[in-house]
Amino acid sequence: MDVIAIDDPTDAQLREWHDVLTVAHAVGPAGDPAPDPGLTARHLLAGEDGSRRRLWAVVDGDRLAGVAAVRLPGEPGAGRPGEVDIQVRPALRRRGLGGRLLAAAAEGLRADGRTSVISQVLAGTPAVPFLESHGFECVLTLRGMVLRMDDVPAERLAWLLADGPAGYRLVRWRGVVPDEHAAALARAKHAMADFAEYEGKPWDAHLVRETEEVVAERGDDLYTVAALCGDVVAGFTEVVVPHGAAGRAAQYDTAVVPEHRGRRVGIWMKAAMLRWLADARPEIREIETDNAGDNAHMLAVNEELGFRVERESREYLADVAALPTR
Numbered sequence: 121m122d123v124i125a126i127d128d129p130t131d132a133q134l135r136e137w138h139d140v141l142t143v144a145h146a147v148g149p150a151g152d153p154a155p156d157p158g159l160t161a162r163h164l165l166a167g168e169d170g171s172r173r174r175l176w177a178v179v180d181g182d183r184l185a186g187v188a189a190v191r192l193p194g195e196p197g198a199g200r201p202g203e204v205d206i207q208v209r210p211a212l213r214r215r216g217l218g219g220r221l222l223a224a225a226a227e228g229l230r231a232d233g234r235t236s237v238i239s240q241v242l243a244g245t246p247a248v249p250f251l252e253s254h255g256f257e258c259v260l261t262l263r264g265m266v267l268r269m270d271d272v273p274a275e276r277l278a279w280l281l282a283d284g285p286a287g288y289r290l291v292r293w294r295g296v297v298p299d300e301h302a303a304a305l306a307r308a309k310h311a312m313a314d315f316a317e318y319e320g321k322p323w324d325a326h327l328v329r330e331t332e333e334v335v336a337e338r339g340d341d342l343y344t345v346a347a348l349c350g351d352v353v354a355g356f357t358e359v360v361v362p363h364g365a366a367g368r369a370a371q372y373d374t375a376v377v378p379e380h381r382g383r384r385v386g387i388w389m390k391a392a393m394l395r396w397l398a399d400a401r402p403e404i405r406e407i408e409t410d411n412a413g414d415n416a417h418m419l420a421v422n423e424e425l426g427f428r429v430e431r432e433s434r435e436y437l438a439d440v441a442a443l444p445t446r
């Protein structure tokens with residue numbers, strides 16, 4: 121079986137590629153979304169977000185035994201890491217095919233001037249020992265947590281709400297922030313420079329509205345609860361109910377401005393959000409959220425509310441120079 125580069129995939133190769141993803145998905149962790157043939161083809165044929173893609177496969181007659189895709193963001197060179205994803209048919213694993221695909225991908229990364237490469241995988245899958253055996257190190261863990269609304273007794277919510285910190289009051293809105301709170305919300309986002317997504321962005325009322333309008337344009341519903349101290353937004357929590365959601369809403373950002381931390385503002389706002397959703401959207405059965413594994417405070421708040429870890433995804437990083445060669 122040879123490893124070949126696929127520069128311009130044929131329809132037959134796209135079908136085979138999708139078949140590899142489908143059989144790999146069938147033995148993968150439960151709950152992972154099934155691959156979609158249209159999406160597979162779009163991913164392989166076009167780069168996204170200003171990135172380019174390079175593809176390799178192990179061919180076995182006219183079948184593909186395993187595949188490797190590398191995403192190359194931005195310009196060639198050492199500036200940003202490439203991203204690799206390798207999938208081998210379950211029946212053909214542990215025969216060195218994954219390692220050979222990784223060597224081919226490493227060659228492509230070197231040719232593009234990349235010095236590092238990342239890979240996003242789920243904990244507890246063969247990807248972990250595979251990457252670790254090739255010198256990758258875990259640099260980030262993300263805990264996917266889920267809260268089942270039925271697991272939160274109404275009395276507990278009532279108690280958390282009554283236990284709010286002195287000197288603060290809650291406000292809430294659906295959709296784009298009302299004018300009276302727009303500037304204060306922008307100041308809160310600005311104050312959270314320690315929050316990776318907010319760092320360095322010129323937050324003002326206009327940018328806040330624009331970001332929220334994107335959610336509305338997708339047809340999704342944004343719910344926000346904010347804690348005010350006087351006219352200052354001390355913190356906020358956002359939940360999005362996706363258009364056509366099958367009972368699952370997504371937690372977006374929750375943040376408390378540094379000088380208002382440590383007073384249970386976070387759990388108070390989140391309890392108010394749960395009560396609001398239970399009343400306004402009774403069809404929502406679950407809320408999902410992703411937390412960085414090192415964000416101890418947010419994990420503690422979520423665990424106290426009843427969120428349970430459903431899956432852990434990890435980001436692995438390696439020096440391209442340390443990867444195998446062909």
Ligand SMILES: CC(C)(COP(=O)(O)OP(=O)(O)OC[C@H]1O[C@@H](n2cnc3c(N)ncnc32)[C@H](O)[C@@H]1OP(=O)(O)O)[C@@H](O)C(=O)NCCC(=O)NCCS
Pocket residue numbers: 144204205206207208209212213214215216217218219220239241245246247248249250251253
């Ligand atoms: C991860 C994956 C690509 C590995 O493919 P593979 O062809 O089985 O890998 P190799 O045979 O080259 O394995 C190389 C080494 O990785 C390690 N390894 C791979 N799978 C392993 C497993 N299930 N358990 C323990 N170690 C494993 C071993 O050290 C192995 O060497 P060995 O067989 O001599 O002990 C394959 O399991 C797969 O397709 N998984 C699902 C997709 C996925 O998660 N991809 C993300 C990875 S970028």
